Amino acid sequence: MGIRTPARTVAIRWWATLAVTTVVLSSAGLAPAGARANDGAAAVPASGPTIATYPVPTADARLDSLVRGPDGNLWFAESKGWKLGRITASGSITEFGVVPDGGSTGPTELVSGDDGYLYFLTDTSTRLRRATTGGVVEPMAGYNNAQGGYLTAGRGRGVWSSKLGPSDAVLRVWVDPSTNATTGWQLPTSYGTPTPMAVAADGALWYGDARDHLRRVDDIHPDLGGTERSYPAQWVNPNYDTTSLAFGADGALWATGYSPGQVFTTAEGGAIGRFDGTRLVSWMLPPLAAGTEPVPLSLVLGPDGALWWAEREGVGRIAPDGTMSRARIAPWAPREIAFGPDGRLWFIDTGANRVGAITIDEHLFPPRQVPRTVKLRKAAGGWAKGRVVAEAGCRAGKVVAYAKARKGKPRRIGAGKANARGKFAVRLRKRTAGKVFVKVKASSPSAGLRCLAARSRAR
Numbered sequence: 001m002g003i004r005t006p007a008r009t010v011a012i013r014w015w016a017t018l019a020v021t022t023v024v025l026s027s028a029g030l031a032p033a034g035a036r037a038n039d040g041a042a043a044v045p046a047s048g049p050t051i052a053t054y055p056v057p058t059a060d061a062r063l064d065s066l067v068r069g070p071d072g073n074l075w076f077a078e079s080k081g082w083k084l085g086r087i088t089a090s091g092s093i094t095e096f097g098v099v100p101d102g103g104s105t106g107p108t109e110l111v112s113g114d115d116g117y118l119y120f121l122t123d124t125s126t127r128l129r130r131a132t133t134g135g136v137v138e139p140m141a142g143y144n145n146a147q148g149g150y151l152t153a154g155r156g157r158g159v160w161s162s163k164l165g166p167s168d169a170v171l172r173v174w175v176d177p178s179t180n181a182t183t184g185w186q187l188p189t190s191y192g193t194p195t196p197m198a199v200a201a202d203g204a205l206w207y208g209d210a211r212d213h214l215r216r217v218d219d220i221h222p223d224l225g226g227t228e229r230s231y232p233a234q235w236v237n238p239n240y241d242t243t244s245l246a247f248g249a250d251g252a253l254w255a256t257g258y259s260p261g262q263v264f265t266t267a268e269g270g271a272i273g274r275f276d277g278t279r280l281v282s283w284m285l286p287p288l289a290a291g292t293e294p295v296p297l298s299l300v301l302g303p304d305g306a307l308w309w310a311e312r313e314g315v316g317r318i319a320p321d322g323t324m325s326r327a328r329i330a331p332w333a334p335r336e337i338a339f340g341p342d343g344r345l346w347f348i349d350t351g352a353n354r355v356g357a358i359t360i361d362e363h364l365f366p367p368r369q370v371p372r373t374v375k376l377r378k379a380a381g382g383w384a385k386g387r388v389v390a391e392a393g394c395r396a397g398k399v400v401a402y403a404k405a406r407k408g409k410p411r412r413i414g415a416g417k418a419n420a421r422g423k424f425a426v427r428l429r430k431r432t433a434g435k436v437f438v439k440v441k442a443s444s445p446s447a448g449l450r451c452l453a454a455r456s457r458a459r
Helices: none
Strands: 008-011 050-055 063-068 074-078 083-087 092-097 108-112 118-122 127-131 137-142 147-153 159-164 169-176 181-186 197-199 205-209 213-221 225-232 241-247 253-259 268-275 280-284 297-301 307-311 314-318 324-328 336-339 345-349 354-358 368-370 373-380 383-389 397-404 411-418 423-427 435-440 443-446 449-451
Touching (some): 063 336, 063 345, 074 108, 127 147, 147 197, 205 241, 253 280, 253 297, 297 336, 307 336, 373 435, 383 397, 383 411, 397 423
Parallel strands (some): 063 108, 241 297, 368 449
Antiparallel strands (some): 050 354, 063 074, 083 092, 108 118, 118 127, 127 137, 147 159, 159 169, 169 181, 197 205, 205 213, 213 225, 241 253, 253 268, 345 354, 373 383, 383 423, 443 449
């Protein structure tokens, strides 16, 4: 039976402290923008996006991973609570206990397999286990004097896993249905700290390492293993490591990266990158707020065809056309994200011990509003000529000319359209003795951009 937990619903007052950043990136034409979030007051504007959060029944569970399971529900790992949690779209949470087997930490690195199982690590990441969507946990394999690093679902069965120390390696692990025994193979090569993984549409594994490379592994044969190729992956900041990988709607491999820090330093910085087949092209993410480093991770492909990621106190999105939007959702600090069956963007907040869901609509990333001015240079000889002044994406638009009478409302006497440079020439139907002015109407070239209306002086 699920444990029904109360939801906290927060409408985001983005207008209170709007954080908007615009950057044009030469390779992809990206234009990031962000919005400030606020922990809800009683009265909130209707235009703000909505976040609902659900407290986890186990106190201080230390939430680790979030995935959409084979059953369509959201599942999360509780590394300190020694449980797996399941949450439905309505917010009903059920927890399933996991029995320790010698290690000090519970479930981590939870992934949803193509074969209907959930896979995860336990016991200080030295053991690999799997669970059914009914919460039945089954042991699989130990790492023998090493730790598991990252997991990702393999095509059709089992998982890919990285192994850390004494020699780093990448493994392919699954259960043989004929013997019910764990089997698989390990790559003969080993590299420095194999990092997050992603599986391509053709079944090949891609992963990064701490030596500035991306590596592709082809799953050739269940018994013979795979072949590996290596590609340089230098981030815009050489101190960055790859922190998550995902394939976009365009089939390209995308990544997030930041500087992980050392024993006495914290993670900092952040960038988004795209691997074009030969090299990684990346762009820095500016902070959404002063003193808050982006630190992006948990890159996922959304149902809208865009790539989404979590970052410190925020979420980000890059659309197929390259438009980037980012929103600050403090006080929530998402660690991992996943899309639910309800279309909301779900996240876990380890510090708050909550699972949250963000409503995806036009209010999450409010459109950037661009002011325009209209300069009427000439209003004679049957023509009104001038120019709309704004940034390139907002110059063109419908221009309407009006005759300004001494009494009564202005009368429309012509209409035209400005060109890409903003210049216009409107033919006037009738010219009276009064003055003429022009207006350019508001427009929305894209979901993230609104070009404001403007009016010229009368001539």
